Amino acid sequence: MFDSYFAYIVNNPISSIAVFVTVLPLTLTIVRRAFLDQSLRLLFCYLVAKFIIDLAMLHFAANRTNNIIFYNLSIPLFYALLGGMFYFKFAERPQKRFLIASMIGLFFFCAWDLVNSNEDLHNMREHRVVLYSKTVEGVLMILLILLYFYEIIKSLQIPNLLTFPFFWICSGLLLYYSSLIFIAPVIHYAYTWNNTMDLGITEVIPSIFEIICALLFSIGIYHYPPKNYAKQ
Amino acid sequence: MQNSEELKWALLIASLAMLAMAFCMIAFVMYYQKRRFEEEKRISDIEKNYNRLLLDTALNSEETERRRIAQDLHDDIGTMLSLTKLSLNQLSKLVGNSGDEKEESIMKKSQSLVEETILHVRRITRDLVPTTLERFGLMEAIEEFIHKLEEDNNLVIAFQSNTEEFPRQGQKLELTLYRIMQELVNNAIKHASCTKIDIALEIDEEMIGLRVTDNGVGFDPEKIKESNLAGLGLLGIESRLAIVNGTVQYEQPAKGGSSAIARIPVNPASGNKPEPLHPFRRERVNI
Numbered sequence: 001m002f003d004s005y006f007a008y009i010v011n012n013p014i015s016s017i018a019v020f021v022t023v024l025p026l027t028l029t030i031v032r033r034a035f036l037d038q039s040l041r042l043l044f045c046y047l048v049a050k051f052i053i054d055l056a057m058l059h060f061a062a063n064r065t066n067n068i069i070f071y072n073l074s075i076p077l078f079y080a081l082l083g084g085m086f087y088f089k090f091a092e093r094p095q096k097r098f099l100i101a102s103m104i105g106l107f108f109f110c111a112w113d114l115v116n117s118n119e120d121l122h123n124m125r126e127h128r129v130v131l132y133s134k135t136v137e138g139v140l141m142i143l144l145i146l147l148y149f150y151e152i153i154k155s156l157q158i159p160n161l162l163t164f165p166f167f168w169i170c171s172g173l174l175l176y177y178s179s180l181i182f183i184a185p186v187i188h189y190a191y192t193w194n195n196t197m198d199l200g201i202t203e204v205i206p207s208i209f210e211i212i213c214a215l216l217f218s219i220g221i222y223h224y225p226p227k228n229y230a231k232q
Numbered sequence: 233m234q235n236s237e238e239l240k241w242a243l244l245i246a247s248l249a250m251l252a253m254a255f256c257m258i259a260f261v262m263y264y265q266k267r268r269f270e271e272e273k274r275i276s277d278i279e280k281n282y283n284r285l286l287l288d289t290a291l292n293s294e295e296t297e298r299r300r301i302a303q304d305l306h307d308d309i310g311t312m313l314s315l316t317k318l319s320l321n322q323l324s325k326l327v328g329n330s331g332d333e334k335e336e337s338i339m340k341k342s343q344s345l346v347e348e349t350i351l352h353v354r355r356i357t358r359d360l361v362p363t364t365l366e367r368f369g370l371m372e373a374i375e376e377f378i379h380k381l382e383e384d385n386n387l388v389i390a391f392q393s394n395t396e397e398f399p400r401q402g403q404k405l406e407l408t409l410y411r412i413m414q415e416l417v418n419n420a421i422k423h424a425s426c427t428k429i430d431i432a433l434e435i436d437e438e439m440i441g442l443r444v445t446d447n448g449v450g451f452d453p454e455k456i457k458e459s460n461l462a463g464l465g466l467l468g469i470e471s472r473l474a475i476v477n478g479t480v481q482y483e484q485p486a487k488g489g490s491s492a493i494a495r496i497p498v499n500p501a502s503g504n505k506p507e508p509l510h511p512f513r514r515e516r517v518n519i
Contacts (some may be wrong), residue, residue, distance in 0.1 A: 146257070149261045151266055152261065156272065158265070161262050163268075167261075175251065175254050175258075176256070178253065179247055179251055182247050182250060183243055186239070195235060198236075200244075202244045202247065205247050209251070
């Protein structure tokens with residue numbers, strides 16, 4: 001019964017680890033009761049959603065079924081959850097407004113991209129990865145992270161960044177989205193049902209940084225509740 | 233095929249470059265944040281030191297002024313009063329020879345007033361400059377202070393120390409402890425309506441502890457500070473302690489009253505003995 005899953009995991013160890021490593025920050029969130037913080041609660045939701053979607057994708061991939069629809073649909077959802085974390089971190093209203101607008105904008109952009117990238121939406125077998133949405137999501141996330149870093153430096157409220165959970169979370173996201181930003185558009189051409197293009201080692205870079213990102217999330221959550229943080 | 237290989241390399245290099253930038257950004261944020269905090273800390277330390285210096289200067293000026301007034305009282309008014317007493321004695325003899333009782337009575341009254349004034353001047357002078365402190369040390373000064381207080385008030389003041397020979401400390405430290413003890417005892421007398429005050433002086437290898445406990449009505453120091461009622465007393469104690477890296481803690485014993493414990497790091501006196509205050513000299517005091 002599990003042969004196909006084992007075979008998939010053995011053939012794709014790095015991307016499989018990237019799926020199961022999510023359990024680590026998830027467990028830590030529960031153990032450290034990090035979900036009591038509004039931002040970390042959204043991160044918890046993101047981790048739960050990611051884990052479910054990744055398991056579903058693994059299931060379909062192991063059974064040789066096209067699972068790309070999950071990847072495409074997860075883009076606006078993940079951005080809403082991850083971007084939502086910053087809503088509680090930004091102090092100024094224009095930043096919050098920009099965040100909400102970007103969430104709504106990305107949702108419609110993803111919908112357009114989905115239609116644009118797939119001639120026949122009902123044909124799930126030939127379903128393809130969206131061309132621009134993941135890159136746009138990456139650019140927006142990096143922008144939010146840089147804005148937050150700017151706020152940290154400007155406000156000088158956190159004496160030791162190494163013990164501040166959200167800094168680790170931002171670092172993990174920054175590395176993950178940086179690793180993905182150039183690869184994401186190429187995936188549209190590479191991940192087709194006939195798979196005519198081999199990306200080599202480049203293909204596993206996002207998975208490696210997905211694992212690193214999960215580990216950095218774990219370090220951040222481990223440091224919850226934040227020490228030496230002057231709350232406003 | 234060749235284009236595909238080139239694309240792979242281009243993607244790899246671009247991704248690695250992007251990752252390098254991300255790493256640099258994280259490192260920069262950490263470094264810059266740390267540097268800014270160090271800078272802020274440095275500025276705050278400078279401000280703190282400056283305030284401490286100001287406070288130190290203010291307290292030095294106060295002690296210098298006390299000494300100057302004591303000196304003027306002793307040298308000028310004291311001398312004049314002594315001369316007045318001498319003159320009155322001579323006049324008293326002349327009046328005594330005349331045999332007028334009324335004149336004699338006025339003369340005696342004048343003599344007694346002058347003697348009383350001389351005593352007052354001596355007391356004020358002693359209060360202004362704790363000569364016993366500088367000559368014999370803290371324990372003797374506290375004992376003298378208690379003795380004077382017990383004479384003037386209906387109070388029981390107990391003093392105990394964990395050592396018989398209290399080692400001499402730096403002049404500034406001894407004066408600080410003495411002034412704090414004075415302030416705490418005066419506060420207890422003025423505000424606590426107490427009948428008994430215990431003073432304890434303890435010393436170990438690192439710290440000197442001064443505890444003043446009374447059986448009066450007690451007080452909540454936090455409330456007093458919050459309501460800006462601290463006045464010069466409690467603030468003065470904290471200011472003096474800040475200069476010698478000391479701390480003060482207020483407690484409310486279960487049996488009632490209040491207790492204040494001041495702790496100061498030990499600072500043994502250097503080889504040079506402090507200059508005695510008497511005879512008064514017109515020079516600045518470096519405490």
